[in-house]
Amino acid sequence: MKSPYILAVSSFAVHGTASLKTFITVLGEKILPVPSLLLNGLTNMSLVKKFETPFKELLKGTFELAADRNLELILYIGYLGKAEQADIILEMASIYRDRIKTIITDPVCGDHGRKYVPDDVIARWPDIIRQSDLVFPNQTELKIVTGNAPDANMETGALIE
Secondary structure, three states: OOOOEEEEEEEEEOOOOOOHHHHHHHHHHHEEEEEEEEEOOOOOOOOOOEEOOOHHHHHHHHHHHHHHOOOOEEEEEOOOOOOHHHHHHHHHHHHOOOOEEEEEEOOOOEEOOEEOOOHHHHOOHHHHHHHOOEEOOOHHHHHHHOOOOOOEOOOOOOEOO
């Protein structure tokens, strides 16, 4: 049996060593990268510019080709560029569920006690998480997707000073 391909949805940053760039480096030909957003650099860099992708068409076409090639998939969902992308992902995951062995989600939305995506994107993570087999948030993301302040102390509920 062939090992599955990883269909990875996340941002792609040209400068830096995060985003889909890291997945491509590690997974090589086993990754099917679908950028949710293109950036010239990581969001913590100055002069960063964001560029939209034809996301729906690219994701749908990637699933169609995977089905035509009879590939088994692991669907990885990371950074979303827009809230509407959640609906597109959920629709495609439903249509191609027979191809998907596992859905892994990293609800990328914050780090180090601060959020860095819009609230409408954060509001969509629970819908994706409910469909996921595995979810890997960092501590800040866990706070955010559970409705807590990103810089809250989880033991007391108070903001961390």
